[in-house]
Amino acid sequence: MVKIYPSLLAADFNNLENEISEIEDIVDGLHMDIMDGSFVPNISFGFPILNSVRKISNLNFDTHLMIKNADSYIDEFSKTSRQLTVHYEAVTHLHRTVSRIKELGCEAGVSLNPHTPVFLLEEILPYLDRVLIMSVNPGFTGQKFIESSYKKIKKLHEMKLKLNPTLDIMVDGGVGENNIAKLYNCGVTSFVVGAGVFHQEDKRAAVLNLRKRAENND
Amino acid sequence: MVKIYPSLLAADFNNLENEISEIEDIVDGLHMDIMDGSFVPNISFGFPILNSVRKISNLNFDTHLMIKNADSYIDEFSKTSRQLTVHYEAVTHLHRTVSRIKELGCEAGVSLNPHTPVFLLEEILPYLDRVLIMSVNPGFTGQKFIESSYKKIKKLHEMKLKLNPTLDIMVDGGVGENNIAKLYNCGVTSFVVGAGVFHQEDKRAAVLNLRKRAENND
Amino acid sequence: MVKIYPSLLAADFNNLENEISEIEDIVDGLHMDIMDGSFVPNISFGFPILNSVRKISNLNFDTHLMIKNADSYIDEFSKTSRQLTVHYEAVTHLHRTVSRIKELGCEAGVSLNPHTPVFLLEEILPYLDRVLIMSVNPGFTGQKFIESSYKKIKKLHEMKLKLNPTLDIMVDGGVGENNIAKLYNCGVTSFVVGAGVFHQEDKRAAVLNLRKRAENND
Amino acid sequence: MVKIYPSLLAADFNNLENEISEIEDIVDGLHMDIMDGSFVPNISFGFPILNSVRKISNLNFDTHLMIKNADSYIDEFSKTSRQLTVHYEAVTHLHRTVSRIKELGCEAGVSLNPHTPVFLLEEILPYLDRVLIMSVNPGFTGQKFIESSYKKIKKLHEMKLKLNPTLDIMVDGGVGENNIAKLYNCGVTSFVVGAGVFHQEDKRAAVLNLRKRAENND
Amino acid sequence: MVKIYPSLLAADFNNLENEISEIEDIVDGLHMDIMDGSFVPNISFGFPILNSVRKISNLNFDTHLMIKNADSYIDEFSKTSRQLTVHYEAVTHLHRTVSRIKELGCEAGVSLNPHTPVFLLEEILPYLDRVLIMSVNPGFTGQKFIESSYKKIKKLHEMKLKLNPTLDIMVDGGVGENNIAKLYNCGVTSFVVGAGVFHQEDKRAAVLNLRKRAENND
Amino acid sequence: MVKIYPSLLAADFNNLENEISEIEDIVDGLHMDIMDGSFVPNISFGFPILNSVRKISNLNFDTHLMIKNADSYIDEFSKTSRQLTVHYEAVTHLHRTVSRIKELGCEAGVSLNPHTPVFLLEEILPYLDRVLIMSVNPGFTGQKFIESSYKKIKKLHEMKLKLNPTLDIMVDGGVGENNIAKLYNCGVTSFVVGAGVFHQEDKRAAVLNLRKRAENND
Secondary structure: OOEEEEEHHHOOOOOHHHHHHHHHHHOOOEEEEEEEOOOOOOEOEOHHHHHHHHHHOOOOEEEEEEOOOHHHHHHHHOOOOOEEEEEOOOOOOHHHHHHHHHHOOOEEEEEEOOOOOHHHHOOOHHHOOEEEEEOOOOOOOOOOOOOOHHHHHHHHHHHHHHHOOOOEEEEEOOOOOOOHHHHHHHOOOEEEEOHHHHOOOOHHHHHHHHHHHHHOOO | OOEEEEEHHHOOOOOHHHHHHHHHHHOOOEEEEEEEOOOOOOEOEOHHHHHHHHHHOOOOEEEEEEOOOHHHHHHHHOOOOOEEEEEOOOOOOHHHHHHHHHHOOOEEEEEEOOOOOHHHHOOOHHHOOEEEEEOOOOOOOOOOOOOOHHHHHHHHHHHHHHHOOOOEEEEEOOOOOOOHHHHHHHOOOEEEEOHHHHOOOOHHHHHHHHHHHHHOOO | OOEEEEEHHHOOOOOHHHHHHHHHHHOOOEEEEEEEOOOOOOEOEOHHHHHHHHHHOOOOEEEEEEOOOHHHHHHHHOOOOOEEEEEOOOOOOHHHHHHHHHHOOOEEEEEEOOOOOHHHHOOOHHHOOEEEEEOOOOOOOOOOOOOOHHHHHHHHHHHHHHHOOOOEEEEEOOOOOOOHHHHHHHOOOEEEEOHHHHOOOOHHHHHHHHHHHHHOOO | OOEEEEEHHHOOOOOHHHHHHHHHHHOOOEEEEEEEOOOOOOEOEOHHHHHHHHHHOOOOEEEEEEOOOHHHHHHHHOOOOOEEEEEOOOOOOHHHHHHHHHHOOOEEEEEEOOOOOHHHHOOOHHHOOEEEEEOOOOOOOOOOOOOOHHHHHHHHHHHHHHHOOOOEEEEEOOOOOOOHHHHHHHOOOEEEEOHHHHOOOOHHHHHHHHHHHHHOOO | OOEEEEEHHHOOOOOHHHHHHHHHHHOOOEEEEEEEOOOOOOEOEOHHHHHHHHHHOOOOEEEEEEOOOHHHHHHHHOOOOOEEEEEOOOOOOHHHHHHHHHHOOOEEEEEEOOOOOHHHHOOOHHHOOEEEEEOOOOOOOOOOOOOOHHHHHHHHHHHHHHHOOOOEEEEEOOOOOOOHHHHHHHOOOEEEEOHHHHOOOOHHHHHHHHHHHHHOOO | OOEEEEEHHHOOOOOHHHHHHHHHHHOOOEEEEEEEOOOOOOEOEOHHHHHHHHHHOOOOEEEEEEOOOHHHHHHHHOOOOOEEEEEOOOOOOHHHHHHHHHHOOOEEEEEEOOOOOHHHHOOOHHHOOEEEEEOOOOOOOOOOOOOOHHHHHHHHHHHHHHHOOOOEEEEEOOOOOOOHHHHHHHOOOEEEEOHHHHOOOOHHHHHHHHHHHHHOOO
């Protein structure tokens, strides 16, 4: 079954409680984009926001670390987030980082920038719960989907079948009602949606529509 | 007259609009603690929060950049914040950074870590609108006030009289009703208050009480 | 048709105008080696030289950024250079950097160090105008050609046929009359030549000879 | 023939001379783990220890640089060590570094972290004397062997047959009497053993046993 | 009373137990020079050596961190060392680092490179147990004493009288029988001695002689 | 006697030989601004230009290293330049760097950014041949003189009288006929002039005029 994770980055930060409660019961978690201004050219949010939201919601946090010093912060992030994803391009001892995330009781993911080939995951794939394919350049919400992502996801799906059949393939960037079915058909199992949910008049309808489109291969 | 800047870092991020509207008309601005996980060991928040809050409030943003790459981000921060403060310990070409902040139409501040002596400001002081004395180690809210800060502020006040009589002396960290009058007497003109406002039952009363205590030298 | 780009790094910097005017009408551009002393262990030249030469020549500048902070400088380099090449090993968000170069109206290239395999370009290749294969270690002029480059270029040529048939394959390092035909046969379409042009008595003859050798497969 | 390199990191540093003399005549060298606290999260030892040991032993030093600035130190390390190995993940101009190690009269090795695929060595392999497969995450002695290393070593062995038949394949991490034969069968020719030698009551017996098990495929 | 700390960096690392036991009962501790190859251009030793020595000696370890990431390692160093000294030039949040060292139950010191003026300690001095004046450039043993250190120590001694009368003033670099009395008269209370002890025939005699010379102002 | 160093950064790089020969016999050297794009936000020029100019001129090169890794390059720069100046803000072991410059047979200078107070030089001043006061922010030619530089130079001149009477005080940035006499009166002994020489119609006249104005205190 398809999983939908609205990205908090696209929410109205003045009224997060409202924003979240509106869609809480029909989503699979909240995607949290942590940006440090060093790994990516934007500074988004970190612990204070996660700690606040954790107090009002039991939603699963799918936390995407777009930061340079991931190893220094995964212990702290594991206190609020059950799913932690680090960047292939930012982590030097990736096997250690993934092992630590699992020791902390979390699911471990690795994210790839658009230019990074999937076969670089050959060794680490068997140890992962999730691969996050960036279909835009990380750093900002509302960017245009990169078309070559379909082909890339298909290649990852083939690796998954051989090396790790239960892997969750997640995609982030420019996902909407027009491409969600095609992405699903390429092998995506989890969708991060930003503007496509939080910038819509009816957020619930947006989530339900996305889910339906993906599952109906529409 | 004393200026009070509640620090958003201590607010409840689930309901920022409520938090802010409660105290908006009686404060001099909002202190924004931007932390990048590199200059300081915490990741707080950045542009998405500032942009959201700017839409619902005309309050002055006093934005404190605890980040490594301040020069890369001051243009973007100037779009929401009228007051920008950088760290002496983080900026290599401080005169250029301060000049750029002013070119952008903002007031320019420099912040000092607790161990950094004020006489290092000798050359830059005449060009500043504000010096921010950290009376705790930057990175977290709710820390204990460092007692030697009184003496440090007095020395800065003496430099101000000689080099820049209209300088705003701001203090951040562990400020509360017990020390605000003493700080005022040492020369502080602007107070950042975190837990002392946003963790209180009656936030308005807290602001008014702090202001009164400072002004009455109570 | 073969393209020849003499590398300014090998020119006599006392009389650039003479050096350039001697060969200006028979070359396809000037190769500009920008080295920052951080990405490579040499500091070569940057904006002041490019700006000066731009005033006296309409030649195409093919600018090769051997620098750590390419993203900070591509806008400025685009003012004088129509072709910009960055290093795979130096850029974290390569798709974004390539997109930005194109937005600036320039051709975008990616360069590979001798040890870097071409299959790492799998995802980015469709978006590139040019791949620059370093056939010496970047940093100095006059080094010896690395023999395994032939095989590497052939592999890249095969990727080009599949993924991007109009790609320009450029080679830099140790190119001369003895290997240019062989390189051409492997798939090289553009040649950077340093000492092979600017250290020769008759620079025009050197260019013409190289071009003839390559095109005659001699 | 199998080569055994006890790792000094597991020795008793109070009495190195004793530790070494006990096994000196039956091993192929000493493995020296140089850790800088930047590339890996541990600080082990460097020049003073190597210089001291060099005075009392003619053993070959197989020195494994888990450091950020390898290029700055290889000349100095070459004074005591005949074999120098750098990390793929730490060196930007790997072909240059390998060339320099050889110019210094040393054998050149490249080490791969557990998550790094072997096919990244495609271009550099023909120039190497040795590849060091980390079968634990580098940084500490006494860690558990990563099971997927067998498969990785087999892939490297295939590359060796095609590209560099005399390549030495070394493995480091969790090697002991239970897996040494299996590793040998996958293609390992040199074994680093830490706790498996220096933490044993009878160090000589341990070395001889490991060698026998490997060679008998036991 | 004068304190003498032989520096392990000058010892024979082949037989540390012997080296240490020879002088253990007549010294005030062992000075441990931790160098990471990043903050200083040398890599000395770290945890494995400290852990080994701790097993055979109850001597106080006075551990001098010449490393970039001191904050990442002080907890681990506190397990073997009762005295921890960090460098002014290497630590950004010095007050926090000093506070953490004390929380760990250790004495906290700050070291100054030869070019760094003592008045930079004005704010942090009241919180310190020790200041370590480098009288050579850190990184190597056996360097020549920098003569301007006398004057610098006198200035520090004056600050001590005003701000922290129980401060321990330690000097490291080129200390020997010819200058120890003069240094003592300038205000030094603790002496690090490298070659002056461990390179001597009779190490005990060397320690006793140094102590006598200092205390007799000879 | 006043010394005038035209800055090559302001020259026409198309015809350096002409530019230099025009003023060679009436200046005291050429100021070489080496910028690496890391320490300063500009990339100027390095070894190839210095090596070329050295072949046609015996002029003294006064080389100002606005670079991050000065220690890695001073040996190479000493081959063409008799005077080497590094930045206080860029060098961690300043006493070592200064010592090395002198060992190489060069004069050693330290440069201060506009915001850096002169009293930070207290310890290193006795070891210097030259202090270079930046009267603009380093990085670009043609910037406006910072007025507070007069006062700063006077303070440095007082330190010179006490600590190092033969010190050369050099100023760089916005120097021209309108302020050169005032700067001379404050204690400047060497003037770097960029646009003020190389952007003038009659460069010789410009040099002679500047020298006259300074010496006549005009």
